[in-house]
Amino acid sequence: MSAELFKIVVVGFYVLLTLWLSWVGMRKTRDIKGFSIGNKDMSPWVIGITMAASVSSTATFVINPGFVYVHGMSAFVHYAVAGSAGIMCAFLLLTRRFRQLGDDSGAITIPDWIYQRYQSRSLSTFFALINLLSVAFVVLILVGCSLLLSQLFPISQTWSLTLILLFVFSYVLMGGSYAHAYTNTFQGVMMIGVALFIFVQGFHYFQGDVLGSLRSVGENYVSIFNPDSSLYYSFFSVFFSGFVVTFALMMQPHILTKMLYLKNDGDVKRFLWSTFLSGTCFMLMLSVGFYARLKGMDVPQQDGVVVSYITSEFSNVSWGPYALVFISITLLAAGMSTLDGILVSVSAMVVKDLYQPFSGKGQFEHGRGLLLSRVVLVAVGLLAYVVALNPPALVGLFAQKGVYGLAAASMVPIVLGTLLRQPPPVVVAWASAAVGLVVHLLCTFALGVANPAVSATYAIVLSALTAAILMLVISFKNKNPSIDSELYSTSVENPVDNSSGVEFK
Template sequence: MTDSYQVTTLIVLIGFMSILFYMVYKSRVSTDSLEVYAVGNRSFSPLSVALSLAASITSAATFIINPGFIALYGLSAFIAFGVVMPFAIYAALIIFIKRFRKYGMDVKSISIADWVGKRYDSRPLKILFGFLSMLLITFIVLICVGMTKVVSKALDANELTILILIVVVVFTYMMIGGANTMVYTNSVQAILMIIVAVLLLGSGSDILFKSGGEGFLFQLDQIDTSLTATFNEQSPLFRDFFEVVVCNTLVGIAIVCQPHILTKSLLIKKDDQVNRFLLYTVVVLVLFFSVVLVGFYARLSFPDLMFNGAPLKMDGIVSAYVLHRFPVYVGIVVILGLLAAGLSTLEGLIQSIPTTITNDFIVPIGEMAHLKTAPMKINKGVTVIVGILAIVLSYDQLVNPSLSVGIFAQNGVYAFFSAAFVPVFFGIFTKTRNKWIPIAASLVAILTHFGVYYLELTPYMEGMTIKNPAIASALALIASTVTGLTIYVINPMNKNVHAYARP
């Protein structure tokens, strides 16, 4: 890698961040309202919100981290992350978004914790989810690690320095702009991601279709026969039908219950725009999820998983492939797109997590203690604390990962949406006001998820150095759903769901 390449890359990155800061300045809303900060002024087009949502759902995980799983474990990983999970997400978006939006608009919710608290008229439930939202900090860590790997490799720079710069810059402009900034910047990032997705998918077409589909599978089979197996018994994550299909279907459905995903529907001003918004979202998502094919390209390019004489870590495989495969200036564009993929979701998380912690955990507790609170000031302080945690935890994952930062992030994120699934599902598909359904189901989900994972329950977990969070999440979803249904059958407490009282 030449010095001129690094200098050019640095100039392009500075230019890109300057554009984002300009958009922050132009789109910022001067307000002391946490609601406006969280959901903006709802004056966005269906396409801009769809681009923002598609970018938020896929992020650095799809563009940078998940292809690494496919490079290591082959076809079984692709079926899980490139077929099963995406289709479950499409179905869940179409089914959940309209109903969530309807109730969300009725009660002016700004987060999932706020929504479930109002939906079930329960302050304790709102506080519980405000607390549980802290688990999503693990997702911030995943994105920070992914972006740090890409940028530090491109600039040949120290990873800690790059990590700190990324966190400081992005957290700063999100504190200024909020939801309005996020939608505009996400739209630009999504357009860049579309360009890069096409470049990445096209980059390996000669490898993938060298002798037709059979030639591609034959090449993988020559490297390792487990790479072409539907289920990879040698992997810790894709060993059988339950892990590959059942777990990823359940996870894909439940993944939509994250606050930075469902609350995007509240940014649409008119109900008659929702169908177009969903269509645009799914079309763009199909392209984005296809990017995991790059994992195959990378493994065929690095059969022994070595690059420049050094072994590749899973989270660095995509970065190495970009530097290996693309000419200098095209490579810079791809690097910019990978950075945009991370920023798109990171912005949504920075906007939603501190807002949820502030609005749904700190402020209600303060009100219960009869303390005077200033939500916007608290929100800024929480954002700073989350930023510091992101740096500390991300650096630990850079230095000492367990296979991949993806495992660390999945453990936290999967636990959250396993807990959120029953409250959201019953909230939008039933008329029950029984607050014990979401409370009991959520607690069962959390206890099951972390119990299965850390106590190594089930044969899938016993004696495993690398454990699969999807197993813990799937079992947690099943246990919590059974709990919720049992309570619902015994005591549904059906009432008019529009008569909410603010918790």
């Protein structure tokens, strides 16, 4: 079979299998709850692989190896060690309790969970609005995937963009969370296979001595704290910020809502194991940065390191074109695995947390919420398509640095709402969210902090301090009967008695 025919066969198989899985998902999707989080009947192994694929995506498979190529061991430790630790701690700490609270309240989105926990419609609306900015990532993933498809086939980027848009939105439109989970499991298995293959195939560049080979590039290149790096040069920038920010990034709607897919606490352990094992395999893709450097490649644009490496590595062997086809499709799948999750979460949020509360309609009639979610999905697709045809220069900057702002705003309210037996006063959640978002934006755009992980860590630390100080002040006032505690009411909407102070479950 020729390489061209093999390409058509593999792409056709991928498309047909994805659409079939979406059709299977559509048969199980009957209302907005099923569209958003399923009907609690998915295997925890499927949910775990779906979670890992959503977390890893294009960043791990395409972007982050470029940082390793440029900055060396310090970047590898930042993403593979500190980042993985942040992910693991977030899931171990939050999964069981977050799932229980969501199951008890019937929440189907993150803003809905916020409303059920804090009983504040204004706070819920704030979270829904700031998370709408995820549309910028839809644009970026569409653009990145269209570039990859236009390299795989001799078609223009505009046609590539159109085909990817129609493909992804059609299968998500059909099955919602089921389509997302089933296709992500399929895509995740592909990603695991390619990550293991590329890692093993290129391991010979270390020549049996990993540190010695990297030291040949430069003494600082093998340093955990690289003095030549503008991003990864200290314990704070390598370890602390990597851990804190990655922990906070797990608060994103298309990631955290996966915990609501689980049926009961018995599923949590298997979910965590499948997530961690899959994620560990995905992290092996970071080694491509080392391989490209040891191979002596000169790649002027670090985002192109992975594509340049696989093209150079497999173009001169007889089976290389076949490997390139499969790897390229897997890189496309890596982008789609995050794209479809964002689409499901955004469309559900618009209907459940923005339209329904302010429409005065109360509960939806059977099937109406599902219909509206699909209408919103089409609207998001058209908007993303128009922007992606000619993306503004600032979209990329916002998508890279803005996501950390969302994480900085979300982390403290969600963590406190999850870990405390009684949620803190709403004023604490509001203040910590506002401080997290504003401080990150100030550090990034006004104070010139180069590493967005560092600026977000500053913001999260100040957000946590703000919450701690407010909770201490409120606790003190509540214990002092001579002071009017009404000044520190949790909210006009639903005052909460937290006189007992902080209590962990």
